[in-house]
Amino acid sequence: MNSTPYAPHRHINDHYDIVGFISSGTYGRVYKAISKRNPTVPQTKPTHPDGRPVEAFAIKKFKPDKEGELQYTGISQSAIREMALCTELSHPALIHxxxxxxxSKCIFMVFEYAEHDLLQIIHHHSLLPRTPIPSSTLRSCMFQLLSGLLYLHQNWVIHRDLKPANIMVTSKGSIKIGDLGLARLFYKPLLPLFSGDKVVVTIWYRAPELLLGSRHYTPAIDLWAVGCIFAELLSLRPIFKGEEAKQDSKKAVPFQRNQMGKIGEVLGLPRKQDWPLLVAMPEYPNLQSVSMHNPAVSRPVGLDKWYRNTLSNQNYSQPSNPPPDDSALDLLRKLLEYDPLKRLSAEKALEHPYFIGEDGRGDGKGLPSWNCFEGLETKYPARKVSSEGNEHATGSLPGTKRSGLPDDSLLRPTQKRREV
Amino acid sequence: MAANFYDSSQAKFWTFTKPELANIRQEQEKTNPQLFAKHPMPDHRHINIFLQGNLCKLAKRMALRQQPLATAQIYMKRFYTQVPFQRTNPYLIMTTAVYLACKMEESPQHIRLMLGEAARQWAELGVTESGKIGECEFAMISTLRSRLILHHPYRSLGEFSSTLGLSPEEQSLAHNIVNDSYNTDLPLLHPPHVIAITAIFLAVVLRPANSQPAGLTAHSTAHTPVGGAGAIQGAAMSGPAAQSALAGIGIWGQGRQVGQQRLAKLVDWLADSRVDMNAVIDATQEMVSLYDVWESYNERSCKEAISRFMKDSPGK
Incomplete structure (x- = not known):
């Protein structure tokens, strides 16, 4: 036995061979790995909760706060949360x-490897010639995503950073919600959620109550993000692609006028007759200034028209690939509902006719599949894994990185292939 | 997890049977015979009382809340099932457990502040670099297998108290009894709701004669329960069935009309619930015997036992 009780129990290099580099961020790097080929210590074959062996791994390595730091500096709260929540939670639609x-001062979180993510799939379809994501894939993705989200919410967890890049897809078509670095429990918090992290959710997916400075927020913020993701899967580009107003040096959180304007261009600005608590929002007085900077919010497109334009711009020509019907629009509308109290919950969303049809059994289409690639001929290209360890930390595209976190400075991995 | 205790890592990996726990401790002794021979320790409940008292002092100094303190105590309990107490620096382990628990309970403290306050509280800490806490944090998380989300009896206690309409005095006594339960093995043996029920049960039976100050710990309450302790112990041991145990206690409460009504309500409620009554009886006995052991607690002898083995191997 070791004389010091503080020595590590397992060593990463005894069990895994790193085969490539996936992405990097300020928190550290993500590598692809496989089980050790020539092990020198006894190995146990890691398995999924359902018993299948895990073939490949994504290893998220948190580096010490400062490179070359000789001391332990304490683990960031964000890493602690992610470690604790990922250890505790288990669901088919959650990354395992x-x-x-x-x-040696590093934390290695070893996850199952997922071949794709939704951002990558959106990107693949937006390459010329543009093709729409097949309706059956779309429906299955949304169904699995909401199932995973329902599980999180039932367990009192708000994800707080849902976006296409954080939603993994395995080669077998399983959706896996990933990156719980911002997630936290919301059961009777000791302090209001706001006081912990002043800024949550990547700007394009940030719910209006957050943009308006709400001190208390609920799992409904995740449902807004799901609505944005749904729209992006339909149109292949972010529906509300605003620019983030940067935090000034005094740590005051600025009003996100531009982002509010982008939402307003489609939905119109929120009105107090539709959202009674709107006037109580700290940034409510700033709402008027949005139309001065962005006159388009006074003549919004409307979600109906946005939906019809999107479908007609997409190339739903083949009879084998019919466009989604109007129940998709109805679901979208109920997810992109301004009033968080009226917005669909994950539970209600899963009961929506888009998934179960009017007859409760999918109206002849059947219930959504747990394989989003079912019946598909196309095969998506595998994730790019570079063998040389050169990292392109590309920095500041809002769709890819997490906004500044006052409680720690962990950033999202930057995805290299983001279309602008 | 948070939705269902029985799906939690606490239920699946960190709840033991009594023989399992005894076995773990025997193994520890068997694999470290010299350590244990050279440094015999006082009753582990005495050590726990010592640790809790010290944690409370630190918590007071730093204005910490109950929840992180309770979490820190469980982290230490689990840690010491894996690592012999005499091999560690208990002051560093306390500091680290509080530091980690504060992050987990969403009230983070800066590592340097943590070190500063701990060093001011405990001259024995012997640590001057915050890096030591960071290193120890790694070891602790690793030893706990990253299972850091905990379920405490306080939530159930609140729910049951309002269901049963407990008086403020009873609630406060029950709360203090729950605090005291952290000095026993109960958190490693029973689900939190069993401990909450046990505390309510004891609080209703032993109703506080005169109100007592509710501190972070109820060790002031140690004196009150002892009076009734014999009665409960006798009742609970006389028969395994809940009914007979409860009936036995009913006699003890005779002549106090209000208390009897409450007790009757509690008995009905327990009968209707599907609570494991054997577990409640067992937990009741553990608590009663804790209060018994508390009588012979001596802070100085605990402190000296610790400093003896720390001198030997500074727990690095």
């Missing part, structure tokens, strides 16, 4: 954590 190894 295999183990966590703490070794």
């Amino acid at each position: 954590l295999v183990e966590i190894i703490l070794e």
Whole structure:
């Protein structure tokens, strides 16, 4: 036995071979790995909760706060949350954590590897010639995503950073919600959620109550993000692609006028007759200034027209690939509802006719599949994994990185292939 | 997890049977015979009382809340099932457990502040670099297998108290009894709702004669329960069935009309619920015997036992 009780129990290099580099951010790097080929210590084959062996791994390595730091500086709260929540949670639509190894000042979170993510799939379809994401895939993706989200919310967890890049897709068509670095429990918090992290959710997916400075928010913020993701899967571009107003040096959180304007261009600005608590929002007085900077919010497109334009711009020509019907529009409208109290919950969303039809059994289309690639001929290209370890930390595209977090400075991994 | 205790890592990985727990401790002794021979320790409940008292002092100094303190105590309990107490620096382990628990309970403290306050509280800490806390944090998370989300009896206690309409005095006594339960093995043996029910049960039976100050810990309450302790112990041991145990206690409460009504309500409620009564009886006995052991607690002898083995191997 070790004489010191503080020595690591397992070593990452005893169990895994790193085969490539996936992405990097300020928190550290993500690598692709496989089980050790020539092990020198006894190995146990890691398995999924359903018993299948895990073939490949994504290892998220948190580096010490400062490169070359000789001391332990304490683990960031964000990493602690992610470690604790991933250890505790288990659901088919949630990325599976295999183990966590703490070794020489680094934390290695070992996850099952997922071949794709929704951002990558959107990108693939937006390459010329543009093709729409097949309706059956779309429906299955949304169904699985909402199932995973329902599980999180039932367990009192708000994800707080849902976006296409954080939603993994395995080669078998399973959706896996990933990156719980911003997630937290909301059961009777000791302090209001606001006081912990002043800014949550990547700007394009941030719910209006957050944009308006709400001190208390609910799981409904995740449903807004799901609505944005749904729209993006339909149109292949972010529906509300605003520019983030940067935090000034005094740590005051600025009003996100531009983003509010982008939402207003489609939906019109929120009105107090539709959202009674609107006037109580701290940024409510600023709402008027949005139309001065962006006159388009006074003549909004409207979600109906946005939907019809989107479908007609998409190339739903083949009879084998019919466009989604109007129940998709209805679901979208109920997710992109301004009033968080009226917005659909994950539970209600899963009961929507878009998934179960009018007859409760999918109206002849059947219930959504747990394989989003079912019946598909196309095969999506595998994730790019570079063998050389050169990282392109591309920085500041809002769709890819997480906004500044006052409680720690972890940023999202930057995705290299983001279309602008 | 948060939705269902029985799906939680606490239920699945960190709840033991009594023989399992005894076995773990025996193994520890068997694999470290010299350590245990050289440094015999006082009753582990005495050590726990010592640790809790010290944690409370630190919590007071830093104005910490109950929840992180309770969480820190469980982290330490779990840690010490894996690592012999005498091999560690208990002051560093306390500091680290509080530091980690505060982050987990969403009230983070800066590591340097943590070190500063701990060093001012405990001259024995012997740590001057915050990096030591960071290193120990790694070891602790690793030893706990990253299972850091906990379920405490306080939530159930609040729910049951309002269901049963407990008086403020009873609630406060029950709360203090729950605090005291962290000095026993109960958090490693029973689900939190069993501990909450046990505390309510004891609080209703032993109703506080005169109101007592509700501190972070109820160790002031240790004196009150002892009076009734024999009665409960006798009742609970006389028969395994809940009914006989409860009936036995009913006699003890005779002559106090209000208390009897409440007790009757509690008995009905327990009968209707599907609570594991054997677990409640067992937990009741554990608590009663804790209060018994508390009588012979001596802070100085605990402190000296710790400093003896720390001198030997500074727990690095």
